[in-house]
Amino acid sequence: MTLQPALDHATGISITDPASGETVGVLASADAGEARVAVERAALAFPGWAATPPAERGLRLRDAALALQARADEVAALNTRETGKPAGDAAGGVEAAVNTLLQYSELGPVHRGRQLRGGRMAVDVAMPQPRGVVVALTPWNDPVAVVAGLLGAAIVSGNTVVHKPSERSPHTGALVDEILAAALPEGVLVHVTGDGATGAALVEQPDVAVIAHVGSTATGRALARVGAERDVHVIRENGGNDALIVDRDVDPVWAAGQAALGAFANAGQICTSVERIYVHRAVAEPFLSALVAAADAWTTTSGQPLVDERMREAVAGQVDAAVAAGATLLTGGTVPEGPGSRYPATVLADVPEDAEVLTEETFGPVAPVVVVDDFDEGLRLAAADRYGLAATVLTADMVNAHRAAALLPVGTVKVNAVFGGAPGGSAQPRGASGSGFGYGPELLDEMTTTTVVHFGLPGGAA
Structure with a gap:
């Protein structure tokens, strides 16, 4: 379902409280030039972040999670004003986000490759490697918890991220990114405000390696076409029935x-x-x-x-x-x-x-x-x-x-339960609902690519 809030590129995105009809605020929508600069910032930061030891990346992500926890009430209240989510549910969403970030801060450093023996003196090693710049396009219906999953897995894996939250929850998305980015090196997490046109401009940038999208099926299919044309990895959780x-x-x-x-x-x-x-x-x-x-x-x-x-x-x-x-x-x-x-x-x-x-x-x-x-x-x-x-x-x-x-x-x-599931669980949507693991430990695999190294011995060394 593709529906847009009030948007005028001359004034920006205007959000009203769905409970009272009062104005929450107006934010400027980034244009194509600003989208390009955002991706360039993330691309510039990628080599250094990818070279950072995984344990250190995990510690920095943990700091980001605790910073979000410290401002949980503020984030939840803004979410309620912007999307109408009940206060208890909004608070639960922030708590889930903090727990997800903490989980990835621990899973990331122990994300393992594989080993396969060939001859007696030879071995193949499959090593996970960060992919590069991830463009994350996230939804409004759970604008904190969903964000934590995609951003947490991408960042702890050594990628850098450009995040555009939904134009229906831009204030909540901006606040979450501000909190998380302050705990990370410059350029590891870059925030962009905008609508569908802004998202399209982001994914067209040459430095983008991954598109991670949670939203409508129509948008997800358009992004899949972009990924196929540009050789970009696409992860998408789309509509459901x-x-x-x-x-x-x-x-x-x-x-x-x-x-x-x-x-x-x-x-x-x-x-x-x-x-x-x-x-x-x-x-x-x-x-x-x-x-x-x-x-x-x-x-x-x-x-x-x-x-x-x-x-x-x-x-x-x-x-x-x-x-x-x-x-x-x-x-x-x-x-x-x-x-x-x-x-x-x-x-x-x-x-x-x-x-x-x-x-x-x-x-x-x-x-x-x-x-x-x-x-x-x-x-x-x-x-x-x-x-x-x-x-x-x-x-x-x-x-x-x-x-x-x-x-x-x-x-x-x-x-026998409409909701629930074990912590760290994951699943792959099918058909019109998307493709790729969108959460859980398997999301670390989605956010990385694999380099296989075959080790043999030099001539005569055996």
Whole structure:
């Protein structure tokens, strides 16, 4: 979904508080010349940073993490004003960012190569090497935690980074970069403010070695084309349309609570939000009743706005189109009066299979439900999608759980929990959702390239 905030290159990017409608601030958008200078600064710093011992790079990244921790309240408050993220969630995002940076500060120095023996007196050594300048283009829905993953892995691996945060969260991105960069040598982390045109100018620079992107599928595909044409490594986590399958043998009220959490948390603006639900007919009626109650409670207690009015218009448009096509609106679905960009938690039933609310990422607090006759039908419909980010299965049948893990064409299959995962976990998105590991230890592999050295002995030395 490609939506833009108010932007005038003569004045810059203007951001309003999605809860109150008040102006947060206006920031100038970098032009092509400024983009070039930013990449040149990072390229100039790369040789020295790449030559810095990994242990020292880890210590500097640790200093950056602790500096962010010291200003956590300030960063979280700004995130809430700029994106509408609830205060507790914003604080949790900063905490996650600090932990991620600390994790990479320890993983980086022990990132290992490989050894392979050939003849008795010969050996091949595969050594990871930093790639060069990384252009990181990051999203607004989690503008601190996601940033920490990409920047932390890139920096500790010996790369230098030019970071352009989303034009929907430029103030938060600028503050985070200011804090982190102050703990690093000059040019290791360079901040740029701008919109899509600025991002395009950055990735066209000749010194760029890696493009790391979290955002829309359309933008990700455009970046993949740039990478192919310019021989640049591209890492991208893009849109998702994550399915939730509810089997007949689970408590429908508990399942409805999981569905509500997955669909409505952060107003549905999470990369792995539940976007479509397939519920077994045997539990459909109590499940829908409980889900409607959960949605109404969510609207009453949270009332979190969407990031801006353009996003709200897009979400409302998908809901209205589904209802016009025959879907039943069980709750929500009405744009409230007043300032800001709030939208209620919404539940749809009897949704046509070709409705956009099922086939495309909605990125709002909407739970479209389809009743299925058996688990196999739910599994088939969940798998029939061009996206491949994640999916969830709620079941007490371990055979069905194993089948889902084997057959769902997604990077992450979650069983009996819509969110969660072990620290340091990683996954590869598929299809329209992107490619490459976007987090975890495997991201260190993405941020490096490998040099293989074959060691033999000089003539006669044996």
